[in-house]
Amino acid sequence: MKRRFDLPTFLVGAAAAAVLAFIYLPMVVVVVYSFNPDAVNVFPMRGFSLRWYRIMLEDEQLIGALRISLLVALGGTSIGLLLGVPGAIALARHDFPGKRILERIVLLPLTLPGIVTGVAMLSFFPLIGVPVSLLAVLIGHGTFLIAITLTQVYARLRRLDPSLEEASADLGAPPITTFFKVVLPNIKTAIIGSALLSFTLSLDEIPVTFFLIAGDNTLPIQIWAMMRRGISPEVNAISTLVFAGSIGLILLGTALGGRDKE
Amino acid sequence: MDTAPAAKASDHTQTPPKRRALLFLVLPPALWLLCFLVVPYLSLFVQSFLATNDLGDVVFEPTLDPWKAFFTKTLYRSTLLYTFKIALTVTSLAVLFSVPLAYFIAFKVRRGKELLYSLIIVPLWVSYIVRAYAWKIILGREGILNSFLQWAKITDAPVEAFLYSEWAIIIGLVHIYTPFVLMPVYTAFEQIPRSLVEASKDLGAGRLTTFFRVVLPLSLPGIIAGGTFAFVLSLGDFLAPVLLGGTDNLMISNVVQNLFGTSNDRPLGSVVGIVLLVVVVALLETTSRVEQSFASLESGRGRLGGAR
Missing domain, CATH: 1.10.3720.10 (MetI-like)
Structure with a gap:
């Protein structure tokens, strides 16, 4: 099929390109200006330098915040996997009283504004002896990551034919064997995908963390604090690393856990 | 030799292990979400009907203020x-x-x-x-x-x-x-x-x-x-x-x-x-x-x- 120049298609294409540019240009600007030799981000940029990366690596508060974020993300993702995967199996394969309610509750941390969840946790956690602290942040992250893992794994289980498991049981395999030999291999990629997604979301989380954090900032909160103090290309440098890290995790996630699109 | 007892067990007690497995699967996430999500939302609701003292701390005195x-x-x-x-x-x-x-x-x-x-x-x-x-x-x-x-x-x-x-x-x-x-x-x-x-x-x-x-x-x-x-x-x-x-x-x-x-x-x-x-x-x-x-x-x- 040969195609000649076609004005309407060209216009739609131009609009599409403009929107794509709108989405990506700001991120490109941040990355480009992380190599800025000057302290102010002005156009045109005068030269190229790794100065701000060096300053970033020597910023102990920032590196400390990165470490805390990685720990919280690791802990939160583990909580999400340990409780979300069994929850998904229960919801997808069993009937029990209160199932409908549980299905709706699981969606709450994903649909309600983070700030509402944040202030609710802030109001309640101290009453059960969990003051604002990293522990509170960890519980907060774990809670919404359970929802992430559960919904992702549940979606995969719904597409998996239950007769496979019935066949396994009919052939005499105990439930544990059926789980490890039949169910797990089929939901493995969904679990890996949701773990990577959970990790990325936890590293980026602000609304809940903001209300539960005490002294030790997580990375996004620390970046926010730096931004409020004034603009420094050091923020561009750490932002570039954050971009690279999250894009890496997402691509890994879609490569491993993907093939969900039909 | 290994499969026989397992098969027998599942023949006789089809439902109880399934029910026990279900509890094992559903209770931890359900309790977690209850304690750390549902009750906090409810406490936010309750808190909206409470008063504060001079220091700004919430006290348990119901009010519509x-x-x-x-x-x-x-x-x-x-x-x-x-x-x-x-x-x-x-x-x-x-x-x-x-x-x-x-x-x-x-x-x-x-x-x-x-x-x-x-x-x-x-x-x-x-x-x-x-x-x-x-x-x-x-x-x-x-x-x-x-x-x-x-x-x-x-x-x-x-x-x-x-x-x-x-x-x-x-x-x-x-x-x-x-x-x-x-x-x-x-x-x-x-x-x-x-x-x-x-x-x-x-x-x-x-x-x-x-x-x-x-x-x-x-x-x-x-x-x-x-x-x-x-x-x-x-x-x-x-x-x-x-x-x-x-x-x-x-x-x-x-x-x-x-x-x-x-x-x-x-x-x-x-x-x-x-x-x-x-x-x-x-x-x-x-x-x-x-x-x-x-x-x-x-x-x-x-x-x-x-x-x-």
Whole structure:
């Protein structure tokens, strides 16, 4: 099929390109200006330098915040996997009283504004002896990551034919064997995908963390604090690393856990 | 030898182990969500009916004062309306931006479709704070846009009006939330049977007519879903107004943030939080119903079309 120049298609294409540019240009600007030799981000940029990366690596508060974020993300993702995967199996394969309610509750941390969840946790956690602290942040992250893992794994289980498991049981395999030999291999990629997604979301989380954090900032909160103090290309440098890290995790996630699109 | 006892066990006690396994699976996540999610939401509700002492601490004395304060002071109503206005503008722009891009990828692109799809999905999860920061350095007084305009001799002094304005908030939010609209809209376009589009053209409809009478109505559930995401996320956003809007353009979530922070009036903050929660839940319920009615309409049409 040969195609000649076609004005309407060209216009739609131009609009599409403009929107794509709108989405990506700001991120490109941040990355480009992380190599800025000057302290102010002005156009045109005068030269190229790794100065701000060096300053970033020597910023102990920032590196400390990165470490805390990685720990919280690791802990939160583990909580999400340990409780979300069994929850998904229960919801997808069993009937029990209160199932409908549980299905709706699981969606709450994903649909309600983070700030509402944040202030609710802030109001309640101290009453059960969990003051604002990293522990509170960890519980907060774990809670919404359970929802992430559960919904992702549940979606995969719904597409998996239950007769496979019935066949396994009919052939005499105990439930544990059926789980490890039949169910797990089929939901493995969904679990890996949701773990990577959970990790990325936890590293980026602000609304809940903001209300539960005490002294030790997580990375996004620390970046926010730096931004409020004034603009420094050091923020561009750490932002570039954050971009690279999250894009890496997402691509890994879609490569491993993907093939969900039909 | 190994399988025999297992088979026997499962023959005799089919239900009890299954029930025990179920408890084992469902209790931990259910209890966790109850303790750390449901009860906190309930405590927020209870707190909205409590008083504070002279130090600003919440005390267990039931009162309706926080709710009265919310409904009598115009600040809360006007901020809520202002937030709706911003969220509606953001939603309209995000939909307006998403439709041509999603349409182009779904209908016009042949090679590299997967790559383009990933390109629109990836920003969904790429650092919120960094994307807000990007607009700060672009729009700032000594920012990239201003220095570019001066370099290009379009202006000779920095324009003050870019950052810390309503439009800065709107641009930032549209940028951050457009990918949330793009994904469902793209999915909706992809699911439209190409034969319907062909049929419309065969019957003599022009491309615009085909788009507005066939493609757009069929993709409405996706557009509604995406628009709802953008609206709800904008309603709950409290960082973009602070970072890009300055002190004069506060949204409802900033009010919550202040009441739980510097103003230290948690009962009133809980009232605003509950109101926000109710608004969002009502909105989600309504749109999911509308989507469903469209979806069933669509399947109805599908059945008609399928009766060859």
